[in-house]
Amino acid sequence: MIVRFLVSAPALAVALAISLSTSALAQEAPPPDTDQPTSAEAAATPPAEPSEAERFRAFITGLRPQALAAGVNPQTFDREVADLTFDPRVVRADRGQPGGGATSPATPSIGINFAPYRRTHVEPVRIGRGRSRYGSLRPQLSAIEAKTGVPESIMLAIYGHETGYGTFTGNYDILRSFATLAYEGRRRALFTAEFIDTLKLIDRGFPRSLLKGSWAGATGYPQFLPSTYLRLATDGDGDGKADIWRSEPDALASIGNYLTNAGWKPNVPWGVPVVVPSTFSRAGIASPLASPRCPRVHVRLSRWLTIAEWRAKGIMIAGAPVPADNEMATLIEPDGPGQTAYLLTTNYQAILDYNCSNFYALSVGLLADEVMRPAE
Template sequence: MLCWLASRKLHVASFVLIVALMSANHARADAGFDRFLESMWPRAQQEGVTRPVFDAAIKGLTPDFSLPDLEIPGQPEKPQPGQPEFVQTPSQYLRESSFDRLARRGQELSVQYRSTLRRIEQEIGVPGDVVLAIWARETDYGAYKLPHDGIRVLATQAYVGRRKAMYQGEFVQALKMLQDGVPRASLRSSWGGALGLTQFLPSDYYRYAVDFDGDGRVDIFRSVPDALASAARQLTGRGWARGERWAYEVRAPENGDCSIGTPETKMPIGEWVKRGYLLTPPRKLTAQELALPASLLQPEGIYGPSFLTPKNYFVIKDYNFSDLYVLFVGHLADRIAGAKAFMTPWSKSDQLKTKDVEAMQKRLTDLGLYRDKIDGKAGMLTRAALGQYQKANGLKVDCWPTAAVLAHMRR
C-alpha cells in the first residue's frame, strides 16, 4: 500500500511538473507574441490606427498554433495544408454533382440580382456568371460560415507564418479596417486570413472593395452587390479583358505534345486549331477569337479534357493559384449561363502524394527541366517538365506524375 501511495505521489508530482513546464512554455510563447504585437504599433499608427483601436484589437489575443503553414521555432515542421485544389484529382475536385447544384442555385441568383449583375458587366466589364461562380467557390454563395477570427489568424501568420512579411502588412491593414468602422465580428476568415463573401485579404479590400449598392458603406461581408462588384474590380485590376472568354475546351490530336503546355508557350487560337486542337463541341470562332494568344492546358496530361487558355484564364488564376480552381470557376460560370458538362470525361487517375511530387520536382530541377518552386503541386510547369523527361528517356509521354515515373527517376 505504501509503495502504491509513493508511486501515486511520484506520478502526481510528475504530472504537476509537466503542466508547469507546459505553462512556462506557453507563457514564454505568449510573451514573445505580445512583444511581436507591440512591435506592430508603429506601422499601424502610420496607417492611421489609433491607440485605443489597436489596444482593443490585441487585448487578450493569443496565437493560434493549430493553423497550417506555420514555422514554429522548436517544433517539428507541420505538413503543408491539404487544400483540395492541390491534393485532389480533377475528377474528385470537378464533380458533376457540385456543378449541378451550384449552377441551379447560380441561375436563381442571376435572376434575383439581374440588375446588379448587368451593371457589373456594363460598368466593370466582368460577366455576372463569372463573379457568381467565384462567390460559389469561395463561400458556397454565403452558406459557408468562415471559421476563424481574422485578426487572430492574421496576427499568428504574421508572427510565425511562412510568409511573415506579407502577413504583417495584411495584419496592419486589418487593424485599419477596424479603425475605419468594420465591426470585429465581420472579420471572420479562412485559415489564410481571407475575408468576406468572395474572400479578400485586407490589402485587396482597400484596393478593390466598392460600395455598389449605394448605401454609403463598403460591405463585402453581407452586401451581395458590394461583394460581387468588388470581386469584378479585382479581376479587372489584374488584367481581365472585357468580352473575352476564360478558356476553350478542345480535343487534342493524336500527335499532340503535352510537354508544351506552359503559360509561356502561346499561339493564336487559330494556329492551335490548324495543328489539330479542335473545339468541342464544334463552333465557329470570330476572327477576334482566332487571333487570341492562348496556352495549352491539360490538367491530367493526355488523359481527360484539354483547354486553350487565353489571358482571362490566368487572371482568374491570380485569384487562386490553382488550375483546378480556375476550371471550377470558369466551368461553373458557363454552366450558370446554360452550358453542358465537359465534353471529354475526366479519367479518375490517381494523385501522387505531395512528398512524391516534391521528389519528382527536385529531380526535374537537377536535370534542368524544371525551374519553378518545389511545392509538391503538379501544376502546368511540373507536368510540362515531366513530359520533357519522358521524351528524353523513351517513356510514354503523358505528362502525368505517377509512381512508375518517379521510380524510373530514382533508378
C-alpha cells in the same frame, strides 16, 4: 612570587551563567543554509524563460509603432490587442497545407488529375443554386458587367466557389489569425501587413466581430484579404460604403473590380474545351517563360499561340463560346493525354490572379458556363 586573583562567589556565579547561556545558544542555532546562493551566484543564475503567451504578447505589443506609423488609431490598437491570444489551430492549419512546413517546398500539382476536383466543384447542386441566385441577382450583375466588362456568370461562379453564394464565409477571428501567423514567423512580413490592414478596417467602422473568415484571413463574401479590400473593394449598392460582409451588390462589384484590375478583356471567353488528337506532337509547345508567381501552376500551361495556330496544329474545338482566331491562348491537359483539354485565354490568367490554382480557375470557368446553360 605568585599573585593570586580572588573572585567573589557571586561574580563567579554570574560568569558561569553567561558562559553556559552562550554555549547553549551556539548549540541550538541552526547550521548555515548552504543552499542559499551568494550574491555572485544569484547574479549568474539566468532568469526563467518567458512563456509562449508572454512571448506572443511581447511580439504583438512590439508592432504598435509600425501600426501607428501606417495610420492606425492608437486607441484602436490598444483596445483590439488587449485580449489577443495565440491560436494554435491557425498554425496547425498553415503547416498542414502543401508546402506548409518551414523547410518543405510547395507540392507541385503536376500529374494530379482534375476530374475528381471537377466532380466536387462543378456539381449539380452548385450549378442549380447558381442558376437560382443568378435570377435574383441579375439586376446587380448586369449593371456590374456593363461597367467592367466582366461577365455576370464569372462573377457569380467566383461567388459560388468562394462562399457557396454567401452561405459560409468562415468563423475565425482574422485579427487573431494574422497576429498568430505573424508571430509564428514563416511569412512574417506578409501577415504583419495584413494584421495592420485589419486594424485599418476597424478604424473604418467595421467591428472586429464582423471580421470573420478563413484561418488564413480571407474574409467576406469575396474572401478578400484586408489588403485586397483596401485596394479594390467597391460600393455596389450606392450607400457610400463597400461592405463585402453584408452587401451582395458590394461583394459582386468588388469581384468585378478585382478581375478588371487583373486585366480582364471584355467580350473574350475564358477558354474553351478542345480535343487533342492522338497524333499531336507536343514537341516545341512547352512555354519558354517562367512565372514569378506560383510557377508550379503556370508550368502546366503551354506556350502562347493564336486560336488559328492551334487549329492549324490539329486541335479541335469541342465547346462554346469560341475565342476569335486572333486571340492568344495556352493549352492545358489537366487529366493527361487523351482526355478533355482546354485552350485558355488571357482572361483565364485574370482568374488565376484571384486564386492561383489551375483546378480553381478551370472550375470557375466551367461553373460559369454551366450556370448560363439552359436547364434541360
